[in-house]
Amino acid sequence: MTEEVWMGTWRPHRPRGPVMALYSSPGPKYLIPPTTGFMKHTPTKLRAPAYSFRGAPMLLAENCSPGPRYNVNPRILRTGKDLGPAYSILGRYHTKTMLTPGPGDYFPEKSTKFVFDSAPSHSISARTKTFRVDSTPGPAAYMLPVVMGPHTVGKVSQPSFSIKGRSKLGGFSDDLHKTPGPAAYRQTDMQVTKFKAPQYTMAARVEPPGDKTLKPGPGAHSPEKVTLTKPCAPIVTFGIKHSDYMTPLVVDVE
Numbered sequence: 320m321t322e323e324v325w326m327g328t329w330r331p332h333r334p335r336g337p338v339m340a341l342y343s344s345p346g347p348k349y350l351i352p353p354t355t356g357f358m359k360h361t362p363t364k365l366r367a368p369a370y371s372f373r374g375a376p377m378l379l380a381e382n383c384s385p386g387p388r389y390n391v392n393p394r395i396l397r398t399g400k401d402l403g404p405a406y407s408i409l410g411r412y413h414t415k416t417m418l419t420p421g422p423g424d425y426f427p428e429k430s431t432k433f434v435f436d437s438a439p440s441h442s443i444s445a446r447t448k449t450f451r452v453d454s455t456p457g458p459a460a461y462m463l464p465v466v467m468g469p470h471t472v473g474k475v476s477q478p479s480f481s482i483k484g485r486s487k488l489g490g491f492s493d494d495l496h497k498t499p500g501p502a503a504y505r506q507t508d509m510q511v512t513k514f515k516a517p518q519y520t521m522a523a524r525v526e527p528p529g530d531k532t533l534k535p536g537p538g539a540h541s542p543e544k545v546t547l548t549k550p551c552a553p554i555v556t557f558g559i560k561h562s563d564y565m566t567p568l569v570v571d572v573e
Contacts, residue, residue, distance in 0.1 A: 334341070352361035357369035394401050431437075464472035469479045487493065510516070543552055 354364045360366045
């Protein structure tokens with residue numbers, strides 16, 4: 320056995336971790352995408368149109384038709400019943416009675432103008448209903464076009480000018496900055512920065528304290544009705560004009 324000569328300090332040993340060289344490859348198990356067919360066709364080649372054939376339909380497991388189990392009457396044909404003439408007895412029909420005109424309802428004397436030749440006659444009837452709802456315009460509903468001004472029709476009009484009112488937008492008085500004016504500021508009270516002047520107020524009238532109950536006036540008393548100190552209230556009577564006890568004045572006239 321000859322001793323192998325190694326260069327340096329390296330010597331063959333087991334690897335500390337897995338090395339891919341120690342494992343075998345899976346081999347040619349990767350397939351190239353096919354160039355025929357429709358499924359999994361290679362994307363680098365053009366794919367021709369593919370057609371498929373549908374298989375035969377699957378048969379039903381059970382038959383759903385009822386089969387020849389219908390009991391068809393042999394007397395019934397495609398044109399109806401195959402029977403002989405049959406008769407039946409029905410009740411009497413109820414006829415509807417209608418009122419017919421009698422001989423007195425006719426007026427043959429009024430048929431002269433319809434039977435014999437007669438001169439034409441005209442009558443004036445009332446206005447029909449269709450004319451009442453007729454809303455056709457009258458002559459006053461139409462207006463001729465104007466011949467003056469800029470809106471003439473078929474005429475040459477002179478140039479017209481109009482005076483427009485003053486516009487608030489863009490005028491000389493339009494405030495573009497929207498700044499407040501002098502009236503927007505309040506005037507500072509001088510008594511805030513200066514000596515305060517004397518101020519006087521006018522108060523209401525002061526009522527002295529006293530009894531505020533209502534007192535009766537002279538008209539509230541009735542002295543003529545007092546009967547506490549006198550037998551009765553004073554009574555006024557009217558006597559006769561001449562007393563029977565006075566001597567009458569006799570004046571002799573000779």
